Amino acid sequence: MRVLIRTWTREGGERSAQDRIVETLQLRIGRGTDQDVELADLRVPLALAEIVIDGAHGLAIHAKGGHRVWINDSPAEDGRLAPSDTIDCGRYRLTVRKPPQEVDALVEIEERISAREERSERLAGLSTSLAATGLSRRGLSWLLFIAVLLPSLLIPAYLRFGTALIPTVHAAKPVWPTDHVWIPGPSSTAHAFFQNDCARCHQKPFEQVRNEACLDCHKGLHHHAEDARWASLPVFAQAQCEDCHEEHKGQARLVDTHNTLCTSCHANPQQKFSGIDIEAAQDFSEHHPTFRPRVARYDASVREFRFITVNDKQPQELHSDTNFIYPHDVHLKAEGIKSPSGNKVLKCAGCHEIDSSGVSFKPIDMQRHCAECHRLDFDPDAPDRTVPHGSEAQAIQTIRDYFARVALAGGVIKPDAPAVVQMIRKPGEQLDRPSAQIALAWADQQADQTIDEIFDKRICGYCHIVERTGDLALPFRVTPIQLQTRIFPHGDFSHAAHKQEKCTSCHAAETSKHSEDLLMPELKRCRDCHGDPGADSKVQSYCTECHGFHIAPTRTMDKSSVASASAQPTAMTKP
Amino acid sequence: MNRSSTTSEDISLAHEGFLVLGRFRYLKISLLLCIAALTAYIWDDPKGGPGGGTTLGYTLGTIGALLIVWLTWLGIRKRRYSSNLGTVKGWTSAHVYLGLSLIVIATLHTAFQFGWNVHTLAYVLMCGVIASGIYGIIAYSSYPSQITANRASGTRDAWLTELEELNEQSIKIADSIGPEVHKVVVRSVESARIGGSIREQLFGTHLKKQAGVFESLRESLDTHLTAAISAPAKKTNLMATEMFMAGQLAGSERSVQEAERIRKLLDLLARRRDLVARINRDIRLQARMQVWLYVHVPLTLGLLAALIAHIVSVFLYW
Numbered sequence: 077m078r079v080l081i082r083t084w085t086r087e088g089g090e091r092s093a094q095d096r097i098v099e100t101l102q103l104r105i106g107r108g109t110d111q112d113v114e115l116a117d118l119r120v121p122l123a124l125a126e127i128v129i130d131g132a133h134g135l136a137i138h139a140k141g142g143h144r145v146w147i148n149d150s151p152a153e154d155g156r157l158a159p160s161d162t163i164d165c166g167r168y169r170l171t172v173r174k175p176p177q178e179v180d181a182l183v184e185i186e187e188r189i190s191a192r193e194e195r196s197e198r199l200a201g202l203s204t205s206l207a208a209t210g211l212s213r214r215g216l217s218w219l220l221f222i223a224v225l226l227p228s229l230l231i232p233a234y235l236r237f238g239t240a241l242i243p244t245v246h247a248a249k250p251v252w253p254t255d256h257v258w259i260p261g262p263s264s265t266a267h268a269f270f271q272n273d274c275a276r277c278h279q280k281p282f283e284q285v286r287n288e289a290c291l292d293c294h295k296g297l298h299h300h301a302e303d304a305r306w307a308s309l310p311v312f313a314q315a316q317c318e319d320c321h322e323e324h325k326g327q328a329r330l331v332d333t334h335n336t337l338c339t340s341c342h343a344n345p346q347q348k349f350s351g352i353d354i355e356a357a358q359d360f361s362e363h364h365p366t367f368r369p370r371v372a373r374y375d376a377s378v379r380e381f382r383f384i385t386v387n388d389k390q391p392q393e394l395h396s397d398t399n400f401i402y403p404h405d406v407h408l409k410a411e412g413i414k415s416p417s418g419n420k421v422l423k424c425a426g427c428h429e430i431d432s433s434g435v436s437f438k439p440i441d442m443q444r445h446c447a448e449c450h451r452l453d454f455d456p457d458a459p460d461r462t463v464p465h466g467s468e469a470q471a472i473q474t475i476r477d478y479f480a481r482v483a484l485a486g487g488v489i490k491p492d493a494p495a496v497v498q499m500i501r502k503p504g505e506q507l508d509r510p511s512a513q514i515a516l517a518w519a520d521q522q523a524d525q526t527i528d529e530i531f532d533k534r535i536c537g538y539c540h541i542v543e544r545t546g547d548l549a550l551p552f553r554v555t556p557i558q559l560q561t562r563i564f565p566h567g568d569f570s571h572a573a574h575k576q577e578k579c580t581s582c583h584a585a586e587t588s589k590h591s592e593d594l595l596m597p598e599l600k601r602c603r604d605c606h607g608d609p610g611a612d613s614k615v616q617s618y619c620t621e622c623h624g625f626h627i628a629p630t631r632t633m634d635k636s637s638v639a640s641a642s643a644q645p646t647a648m649t650k651p
Numbered sequence: 652m653n654r655s656s657t658t659s660e661d662i663s664l665a666h667e668g669f670l671v672l673g674r675f676r677y678l679k680i681s682l683l684l685c686i687a688a689l690t691a692y693i694w695d696d697p698k699g700g701p702g703g704g705t706t707l708g709y710t711l712g713t714i715g716a717l718l719i720v721w722l723t724w725l726g727i728r729k730r731r732y733s734s735n736l737g738t739v740k741g742w743t744s745a746h747v748y749l750g751l752s753l754i755v756i757a758t759l760h761t762a763f764q765f766g767w768n769v770h771t772l773a774y775v776l777m778c779g780v781i782a783s784g785i786y787g788i789i790a791y792s793s794y795p796s797q798i799t800a801n802r803a804s805g806t807r808d809a810w811l812t813e814l815e816e817l818n819e820q821s822i823k824i825a826d827s828i829g830p831e832v833h834k835v836v837v838r839s840v841e842s843a844r845i846g847g848s849i850r851e852q853l854f855g856t857h858l859k860k861q862a863g864v865f866e867s868l869r870e871s872l873d874t875h876l877t878a879a880i881s882a883p884a885k886k887t888n889l890m891a892t893e894m895f896m897a898g899q900l901a902g903s904e905r906s907v908q909e910a911e912r913i914r915k916l917l918d919l920l921a922r923r924r925d926l927v928a929r930i931n932r933d934i935r936l937q938a939r940m941q942v943w944l945y946v947h948v949p950l951t952l953g954l955l956a957a958l959i960a961h962i963v964s965v966f967l968y969w
Contacts, residue, residue, distance in 0.1 A: 118822045119837045122830050141830065195815050204846035204934050206941055211849060213948045220953035228769040229960035257769050258964035278968040322699040334698035
């Protein structure tokens with residue numbers, strides 16, 4: 077094998093080549109002086125490898141003694157060589173070139189780098205600090221800054237204000253970080269279904285949620301003050317729904333129960349509402365007005381009830397007209413009360429059933445609650461015949477019709493009745509005119525007697541106050557009754573919440589002889605169990621547990637309603 | 652970024668003092684701040700319950716945000732050695748204690764309301780910054796002395812130069828002993844690793860890798876050398892080289908001169924092994940001392956971004 081060895085050297089920046097031809101069977105490469113290609117690098121073994129002819133024109137390299145060579149930057153023990161292939165041995169690089177005609181192979185040899193350069197290059201290439209690994213605090217910092225700012229502010233802001241995409245984005249579960257990432261806490265259950273649609277409430281950026289946003293849905297919400305003079309004052313006119321209804325704090329806090337919301341005005345109502353007729357309420361335990369029940373007074377001249385508010389400073393006024401005769405004590409006797417089905421022990425709940433509000437009771441119903449004992453039959457001979465309840469005219473007509481019918485039908489077993497009435501009729505028999513007149517006269521007399529008896533004494537008059545009218549057609553009239561009123565229109569006492577308590581522990585019904593008795597406990601009875609927020613030996617109670625805010629009977633929260641209140645509070649008379 | 656080589660000296664001097672500076676002046680200020688915040692939080696009974704949006708919530712939030720911005724600025728300030736506004740040590744002390752006080756201030760600002768939102772993200776990032784800072788305090792208190800002890804005398808640059816010389820000498824002597832020895836020594840030199848990737852620098856994983864390199868080296872040598880190497884599996888190749896050399900020494904029937912050369916080579920290789928270990932230990936200690944900054948600083952910037960998002964979004968949807 078004829079091999080042309082071209083050795084490149086560098087001197088003063090000049091690169092020059094020196095050629096020599098070697099005739100050999102194997103081109104031996106190594107550090108040894110006996111090698112064909114002698115490489116003066118201590119790391120190179122004495123005999124590293126051999127290059128031999130492989131096939132017709134190709135070359136191959138075989139490393140010796142378990143050494144390896146780097147062919148084209150890959151370590152190998154053997155390999156075929158083609159033109160342009162490189163073999164790295166220590167600092168030297170051998171390159172196979174296409175040989176000229178006269179030789180079998182051309183191998184170029186060049187020292188890639190000097191020993192000194194190699195050392196400094198190796199030292200420089202060491203990664204001996206974190207900074208040298210490519211880690212950059214500045215780079216990481218910017219990366220994290222952008223990585224946080226984009227999804228937490230820029231993308232949501234763009235989607236919300238920069239595009240019209242938001243409705244589409246919200247239609248599905250948002251994949252992109254929309255403004256829902258700004259929600260500071262869970263929304264109340266009622267609002268949770270649109271909580272990702274922030275703009276529904278937050279209509280203008282950098283502006284607090286406006287009342288209109290709430291009232292868009294909560295239409296017709298009642299105001300606190302009915303009187304226009306109060307409603308127009310700044311304390312109401314500038315009030316925000318948010319003042320009491322904080323959103324994004326979970327269901328529990330949608331209605332703020334903090335007492336200061338109420339006492340900021342009610343601790344000293346005169347201060348903000350000059351001349352207003354309400355008592356100060358600073359707290360519940362010590363500074364709360366006593367109960368002021370709303371009671372009924374019957375005005376016989378117009379046959380109507382009117383309502384007045386009384387308080388415990390006027391004990392003689394603490395009763396409410398009912399026009400109903402009902403002694404609670406008789407009905408609640410421990411040993412019971414006589415009834416058609418025997419002795420019966422009555423319970424409060426037998427008549428007073430809590431309604432769905434939990435605050436009030438279902439109306440007392442004569443048929444359900446009274447009729448079993450207070451029967452409406454009027455003829456001892458026909459105990460099943462009863463007068464209808466609730467209409468005097470119908471009751472009278474029923475009695476008259478009844479007696480006319482029995483008189484004409486005959487067969488009445490009453491010793492003082494005329495014979496024609498007592499006589500049993502044959503089938504198809506018709507009374508002659510005189511006989512009929514006698515029978516009907518008897519019937520009228522019986523009816524008058526019975527009407528007089530049941531209205532005045534036995535049935536109606538037993539529970540009701542009955543007036544004689546002097547009118548023959550309608551001789552009696554039952555006065556209207558008033559059995560159920562909201563005694564405390566501004567206080568919602570939840571009877572349902574106090575179910576476990578005995579009724580009589582607050583209401584002295586067992587000793588009440590008249591239905592006019594109020595049977596209301598005093599405020600101090602509430603204080604037996606209830607204390608202020610923070611109380612440690614009593615139930616901590618907030619104003620809102622008994623009192624509502626949106627209580628004005630007709631005035632609503634929307635602006636037009638408030639705007640109509642134009643009167644100046646200074647020019648007011650006491651309401 | 653290129654403070655890495657200079658800070659160790661600064662820090663080894665500073666770590667004695669920045670925590671106790673001025674009889675714990677900044678510790679006292681921070682404690683006062685925390686106690687004031689706690690007292691106010693306990694005493695405060697805002698309508699709607701405590702939260703970030705109450706008067707106290709806004710106050711604590713403002714204090715917290717200002718502290719974060721100021722502490723970040725302090726981080727920059729500490730590098731401006733030209734400034735004459737207080738000492739580096741003073742600012743470091745303030746940075747540490749006021750930074751720690753943020754745990755109380757910011758937690759009370761949140762009123763313990765957390766969720767999957769940007770607000771909690773800012774809080775979590777802040778906790779990350781503080782946690783990495785706490786690691787930094789510990790690192791600056793313990794590593795400088797270890798680094799100093801490891802260095803004894805000399806610098807890493809001098810060691811590296813020495814290592815190069817030892818390598819060359821080892822190869823030269825190995826070559827004079829024989830091609831097999833030369834081969835083993837060259838491979839050992841080439842496979843010895845200094846520094847490396849982040850993981851390697853921090854945990855020295857390259858030592859295990861080197862052991863792996865050695866195992867494959869030993870297998871190829873086994874066929875050639877009957878003087879078996881009874882090295883345990885976990886030895887580094889440097890250790891293994893010595894063991895192999897010892898075998899050569901024991902089994903050798905060569906001349907006294909050659910035995911002398913082998914002994915010298917063994918000595919060189921032992922020195923080389925110690926040197927590599929010391930350099931790697933130096934690298935490891937330095938990396939462990941400084942790695943927290945690669946968490947602390949980027950997290951701080953992340954925190955600033957989250958803080959901007961938090962504040963802007965709160966007032967955007969007031």
